[in-house]
Amino acid sequence: xxxxxxxLLAHPALQRSRVNRALVRAVTELxxxxxxxxxxxxxxxxxxxxxxxxxxxxxxxxVFQHPFYWYSAPALVKEWLDLxxxxxxxxxxxxxxxxxxxxxxxxxxxxxxxAYHEAxxxxxxxxxxxxxxxxxxxLCGMEWLPHFAVHxxxxxxxxxxxxxxxxxxxxxxxxxxxxSRDAQRAMNEAQIIPLRPAEA
Amino acid sequence: MAQVSFLxxxxxxxxxxxxxxxxxxxxxxxxxxxxxIGGVLIGPFGASLVGDQTDVMHFAEFGVVMMLFLVGLxxxxxxxxxxxxxxxxxxxxxxxxxTAVLAGTGIALGFDWxxxxxxxxxLAMSSTAIVLQTLAEKNLMKTPVGQASFSVLLFQDIAVxxxxxxxxLLAFGVPHGDAGGHGAAxxxxxxxxxxxxxxxxxVIGAVASIILAGRLALRPVFRYIASARLxxxxxxxxxxxxxxxxxxxxxxxxxxxxxxxxxxxxLAESEFRHELESDIExxxxxxxxxxxxxxxAGIDFALLAHSPGLIAALVFGVVAVKAGVLFILSRVFRFxxxxxxxFALALSQxxxxxxxxxxxxLQNAVLPADIANPxxxxxxxxxxxxxxxxxxxxxxxxxxxxxxxxxxxxxxIQADGTAIIAGFGRFGQVAGRxxxxxxxxxxxxxxxxxxxxxxxxYGFKVYxxxxxxxxxxxxxxxxxxxxxxxxxxxxxxxxxxxxxxKKHFPQLKLLSxxxxxxxxFELMKLDVDVVKRExxxxxxxxxxxxxxxxxxxxxxxxxxxxxxxxxxxxAVVIPEEYWDDEEGYLRVFRQKTEALERVLQADLARPPDxxxxxxxxxxxxVAEVRAAKPGARR
Numbered sequence: 001x002x003x004x005x006x007x008l009l010a011h012p013a014l015q016r017s018r019v020n021r022a023l024v025r026a027v028t029e030l031x032x033x034x035x036x037x038x039x040x041x042x043x044x045x046x047x048x049x050x051x052x053x054x055x056x057x058x059x060x061x062x063v064f065q066h067p068f069y070w071y072s073a074p075a076l077v078k079e080w081l082d083l084x085x086x087x088x089x090x091x092x093x094x095x096x097x098x099x100x101x102x103x104x105x106x107x108x109x110x111x112x113x114x115a116y117h118e119a120x121x122x123x124x125x126x127x128x129x130x131x132x133x134x135x136x137x138x139l140c141g142m143e144w145l146p147h148f149a150v151h152x153x154x155x156x157x158x159x160x161x162x163x164x165x166x167x168x169x170x171x172x173x174x175x176x177x178x179x180s181r182d183a184q185r186a187m188n189e190a191q192i193i194p195l196r197p198a199e200a
Numbered sequence: 201m202a203q204v205s206f207l208x209x210x211x212x213x214x215x216x217x218x219x220x221x222x223x224x225x226x227x228x229x230x231x232x233x234x235x236x237i238g239g240v241l242i243g244p245f246g247a248s249l250v251g252d253q254t255d256v257m258h259f260a261e262f263g264v265v266m267m268l269f270l271v272g273l274x275x276x277x278x279x280x281x282x283x284x285x286x287x288x289x290x291x292x293x294x295x296x297x298x299t300a301v302l303a304g305t306g307i308a309l310g311f312d313w314x315x316x317x318x319x320x321x322x323l324a325m326s327s328t329a330i331v332l333q334t335l336a337e338k339n340l341m342k343t344p345v346g347q348a349s350f351s352v353l354l355f356q357d358i359a360v361x362x363x364x365x366x367x368x369l370l371a372f373g374v375p376h377g378d379a380g381g382h383g384a385a386x387x388x389x390x391x392x393x394x395x396x397x398x399x400x401x402x403v404i405g406a407v408a409s410i411i412l413a414g415r416l417a418l419r420p421v422f423r424y425i426a427s428a429r430l431x432x433x434x435x436x437x438x439x440x441x442x443x444x445x446x447x448x449x450x451x452x453x454x455x456x457x458x459x460x461x462x463x464x465x466x467l468a469e470s471e472f473r474h475e476l477e478s479d480i481e482x483x484x485x486x487x488x489x490x491x492x493x494x495x496x497a498g499i500d501f502a503l504l505a506h507s508p509g510l511i512a513a514l515v516f517g518v519v520a521v522k523a524g525v526l527f528i529l530s531r532v533f534r535f536x537x538x539x540x541x542x543f544a545l546a547l548s549q550x551x552x553x554x555x556x557x558x559x560x561x562l563q564n565a566v567l568p569a570d571i572a573n574p575x576x577x578x579x580x581x582x583x584x585x586x587x588x589x590x591x592x593x594x595x596x597x598x599x600x601x602x603x604x605x606x607x608x609x610x611x612x613i614q615a616d617g618t619a620i621i622a623g624f625g626r627f628g629q630v631a632g633r634x635x636x637x638x639x640x641x642x643x644x645x646x647x648x649x650x651x652x653x654x655x656x657x658y659g660f661k662v663y664x665x666x667x668x669x670x671x672x673x674x675x676x677x678x679x680x681x682x683x684x685x686x687x688x689x690x691x692x693x694x695x696x697x698x699x700x701x702k703k704h705f706p707q708l709k710l711l712s713x714x715x716x717x718x719x720x721f722e723l724m725k726l727d728v729d730v731v732k733r734e735x736x737x738x739x740x741x742x743x744x745x746x747x748x749x750x751x752x753x754x755x756x757x758x759x760x761x762x763x764x765x766x767x768x769x770x771a772v773v774i775p776e777e778y779w780d781d782e783e784g785y786l787r788v789f790r791q792k793t794e795a796l797e798r799v800l801q802a803d804l805a806r807p808p809d810x811x812x813x814x815x816x817x818x819x820x821x822v823a824e825v826r827a828a829k830p831g832a833r834r
Binding site for chain 2: 044046082083087088092093
C-alpha cells in the first residue's frame with residue numbers, strides 16, 4: 001500500500017517566491033499527495049484544529065514545506081504546531097494518533113549550502129538547526145526523515161530552480177512509494193516480502 | 201411593391217433576419233452572410249417579397265454612420281494618434297496601390313483611361329460594414345490585424361471626401377442631374393454659396409464645434425436629462441447626437457460617418473460613453489442588418505444569368521487584385537504570414553461606398569451604364585465572398601499557420617485584470633480604493649452622477665448607468681473582467697445584477713454586499729461567490745473593542761471576534777430543504793429570528809476559551825503530569 005503524503009506549505013508571500021512556486025508546481029499533480037497551503041487557508045491565523053487533525057490522520061507522511069526564516073519556519077507553522085499537536089492527540093499518555101507516521105522538512109534557504117557548516121556564517125548544519133522539528137516528531141512517536149533543502153535561492157537562475165523542483169518531485173514520488181510503517185510491520189510479522197509498487 | 205404597407209415591409213425584413221441569421225451563426229457562417237442570404241431569399245430573384253432596394257439601402261446606410269460613432273467611442277484620442285502611421289501609411293498605400301493595379305488592368309483591356317481610373321478608385325474601397333462586423337464577431341478588433349483593417353477603412357472614409365470632388369473631373373460626357381445619395385457633396389445646398397476661401401473655415405468650424413460641444417456641453421446636458429429619470433430620454437439623446445452630427449456634416453459637405461466617428465472619439469473619455477454605447481448599439485445592429493439584407497436583395501441575378509462569365513471574372517479579378525495588394529502591403533508592414541493572409545482576405549471585398557460612388561459617377565457621366573451595372577452586381581457579390589473566404593481561412597489556413605500561444609505556467613499566481621464595481625457609494629468606494637491602491641484596474645458603474653463626479657481623477661474608469669442592464673455591463677467590459685463587486689444599495693437591484701452577470705458573464709467572480717443574513721442567503725442561492733453583510737464587519741469591530749473595554753486582553757478579544765465571525769458566517773447558510781418553501785414575509789421574518797437565535801444559542805453553548813485556543817492552556821497536560829507524580833497537589 002503506497003503512502004499518502006501531506007505537504008503543509010507555508011509561505012507568507014508565495015507570490016514573490018520563485019523557488020517555492022516551482023516546488024509547488026513540481027508536486028501538485030502527484031498521485032497520493034495532498035498539498036495544503038496554510039497561509040491561503042488561514043490568512044487570519046484561525047487554524048481549524050479539528051480539520052487539521054483529521055488531515056493528519058488521513059496521511060502517512062507529513063512534509064513541512066517553507067522558507068527557512070531565522071533558522072525556523074514562518075509564524076503560521078509555529079501556530080500550527082502549537083494548536084494542532086494537542087496534548088491527548090499528538091502526545092501524552094493517550095496522545096498516540098500520529099504514532100508510526102513520518103515527518104520531514106522541505107526548506108528553501110537564501111544562503112548557500114556551505115554557509116550551514118561549522119566554519120560557515122550560520123555555524124550549524126541544517127540537520128542541527130532542524131532539531132526542534134526532529135524532537136517534535138519524536139515526541140509524537142513519528143519517524144524523522146532526512147530533510148530536503150534548496151539552497152542559495154537569492155541568486156538562482158531558472159535552470160537551477162527547475163532542477164531543484166525536479167529533485168523535489170523525485171523525492172516526494174519516492175515518499176508516496178514508501179510503505180507506511182504499519183503496513184511494513186504487519187508484513188514483517190506475516191513474513192511477507194513486500195513488492196515494490198512498480199512490480200505489484 | 202409601393203402598396204405594401206410599411207409594417208408589412210418591416211415584418212418581412214425582421215422575419216428574414218430572425219430566421220436566417222441564427223441559422224447562419226449555427227452553421228458557422230457568421231451574421232453577415234446570414235443577412236446577405238436572407239436578402240437574396242426575399243429579393244426580386246428569391247421570393248420577391250421586397251422590391252427596389254435603393255431607398256431601403258440609403259436608410260440602412262445610416263447604420264454605418266452609427267457604427268463609426270460606436271467605433272469612435274471605443275477609441276481614445278491618444279490611441280487614434282498612435283494609429284496615425286497605419287492610417288496614413290497603410291491606408292494611402294492600399295488605396296493608391298489597388299487603384300493603380302485595377303486601373304492599369306482596365307487600360308490594358310482597352311477601356312478609356314478615365315473610365316478605368318474611376319472604376320479603379322471605386323473598386324478600391326472596402327466595406328466598413330462587413331469588415332468591422334465580421335472582425336468584431338471574431339473578436340479580432342483589438343488585434344494588429346483588426347487595427348490595421350480599421351486604419352485602412354478609416355483612411356478610405358476620409359478619402360471619399362476629396363474623391364467626390366475629383367470624380368466629376370473624369371467625366372467623358374455631360375453630367376445629368378444632381379448627385380444623390382450618401383453624404384458628402386450630395387446635399388451640399390447652401391455650402392455652394394460660400395466663397396471658396398471661406399469653405400475651409402466652415403469645415404474647421406464644424407469640426408471644432410463638435411469637439412467643443414463634446415468636451416464642454418455634453419456633461420451638463422446629460423445631467424439635465426438624467427434629472428428626468430426616463431430611460432428613453434437617454435436613447436433619444438444618443439440618437440439626437442448621431443443624427444445631429446450627420447446633419448451638420450452633410451450641411452458642410454463632409455461625410456456623416458466621419459463626423460460621428462470624430463464625435464465618438466471626443467466622447468470616448470467621457471463617463472457617459474457607456475450609456476451612449478448601449479443606447480445606440482441596438483439601432484446600429486438593426487440598421488446594419490437591414491443594410492446587408494438590402495445588399496443581398498439588390499444582387500441582380502438577371503444580369504448574372506445574362507453574362508455569368510463576365511460577372512464572375514469581374515468579382516474574382518477584383519477580389520484577387522485587392523487581396524493581392526493587401527497581402528503585399530502586409531509583408532511590407534511586417535505582419536506575420538497568417539496575419540497578412542487574414543488582413544488581405546478581410547478587406548478584399550468592395551464596399552458600400554462603391555454603390556454611392558457608382559451612382560454618383562453615373563450621374564456625372566463618369567461611367568456609362570453598361571459598365572456601371574455589371575460593376576454594381578460585382579460589388580454586391582464581392583461582399584458575399586468575404587464571409588466565405590474568412591470561413592476558409594479559419595478552417596484551412598489558420599490551423600496550419602498560427603502557432604498556438606505557449607501556455608502559461610498553470611499554477612502561477614496571476615494577479616491582474618480588471619475589477620468592475622457596480623455602485624460607487626460609501627460601500628463601493630472603500631473596496632474600489634483598496635483595489636486601486638494595489639495597482640488593479642477598476643471600472644466603476646453608478647447611476648448617480650454625484651457619486652462618480654471627480655473620482656476619475658484618481659484613476660478609476662467611471663461610467664454612468666444602471667448596472668443591472670446587460671448591455672451596459674457588457675460595454676463596461678464585463679465579458680473580459682475578472683470580478684464584479686455588487687455594491688449598490690437596493691437588494692432587488694443586487695439580485696438583478698447577480699442574475700444578469702451569472703447568466704451572461706459566467707467567467708466573472710461575483711462579490712456582493714447584502715443587507716442582512718436573510719438577504720445574504722438569497723444572494724448565496726444565486727451562486728454569488730462571496731457575500732458579506734454590509735454592517736457585519738464594522739459591528740464586529742465595535743464588539744471586539746467593547747470586549748477590550750470590558751477587560752479582555754487585546755489578543756483574547758481579537759480571537760473572540762474572529763471565532764464569532766467564523767460561526768456566524770457559517771450560520772448564514774440555511775439547509776437546502778428549506779429553500780423551496782412558499783415565500784412570504786412571515787416565513788422570512790421567522791427564519792430571520794430563528795437564525796439569529798441559533799447563532800446566540802451556539803455562542804452561549806460554547807465556553808469562551810473552547811475550540812481553537814485549547815492547546816495554549818493545556819489543562820489536560822497539567823492533570824496528566826500531576827497524576828503521574830504521587831503527592832503532587834491537585
